[in-house]
Amino acid sequence: MNPVLPPRQRILAAADDLFRRVGIRGVGVDAIAEAAGTNKMTLYRHFESKDELIAEWVRGIIETKERRWDEFFAEHPGDPAAQLVAWSRATAEAFAQMEERGSALHNALAELPEADHPARRVIDEHRVREHKRLLQLCREAKFPDPELAADQFYFLFEGAKSCVQCIGLKRAGEHLMRLVDSLVAKTDGGAETSRATARGGRDAAAATPKTRSRKA
Numbered sequence: 001m002n003p004v005l006p007p008r009q010r011i012l013a014a015a016d017d018l019f020r021r022v023g024i025r026g027v028g029v030d031a032i033a034e035a036a037g038t039n040k041m042t043l044y045r046h047f048e049s050k051d052e053l054i055a056e057w058v059r060g061i062i063e064t065k066e067r068r069w070d071e072f073f074a075e076h077p078g079d080p081a082a083q084l085v086a087w088s089r090a091t092a093e094a095f096a097q098m099e100e101r102g103s104a105l106h107n108a109l110a111e112l113p114e115a116d117h118p119a120r121r122v123i124d125e126h127r128v129r130e131h132k133r134l135l136q137l138c139r140e141a142k143f144p145d146p147e148l149a150a151d152q153f154y155f156l157f158e159g160a161k162s163c164v165q166c167i168g169l170k171r172a173g174e175h176l177m178r179l180v181d182s183l184v185a186k187t188d189g190g191a192e193t194s195r196a197t198a199r200g201g202r203d204a205a206a207a208t209p210k211t212r213s214r215k216a
Contacts, residue, residue, distance in 0.1 A: 011053070014032050016057060019104070024107075058122045062105075072087060085180060085184055135150040138153070143183075143187055149183060156176060
């Protein structure tokens with residue numbers, strides 16, 4: 001752990017590593033504090049409880065995911081179909097981080113069955129926002145039935161994350177992109193959007209060295 005980082009950041013970084021590798025329920029605050037190079041007193045000075053630490057960890061994951069949407073909007077201004085396609089490409093790339101243990105948010109939900117757990121509330125609110133964003137994009141892209149299209153996109157992405165471990169990274173990612181392309185092709189100009197985005201992704205991959213994907 002980088003001792004230059006402030007204690008709060010070290011604690012969150014240590015929690016991120018341990019929660020992903022060991023599981024939320026499998027690690028205690030003592031282990032987190034030790035991995036962060038600090039002590040329980042300092043941990044509790046920054047987080048009222050382990051549950052609050054979990055909630056803050058989840059918020060960090062969600063903030064990263066939502067910043068990606070800002071990138072899609074900036075890269076494809078005024079083109080909701082291209083933004084949806086870009087989302088599918090980014091998700092497929094991020095599957096590399098999920099192949100071993102699956103989605104961090106999905107795993108957190110499985111380990112936090114209590115409906116009133118602060119981290120679960122954060123995840124639930126994020127999922128509602130994400131579905132609303134999809135619905136807005138589907139309306140802007142002029143899908144014949146935007147409500148149905150938004151549900152289809154949501155089912156595809158949530159299902160693909162769950163299937164990475166059982167059907168493998170490559171197959172899940174490739175099929176996800178193909179399915180999204182087929183949905184986008186139903187909109188005016190959508191087929192060309194999918195082809196152009198796919199070409200751009202291939203060109204970028206060929207021109208740059210492989211880098212480690214963002215965590216999903």
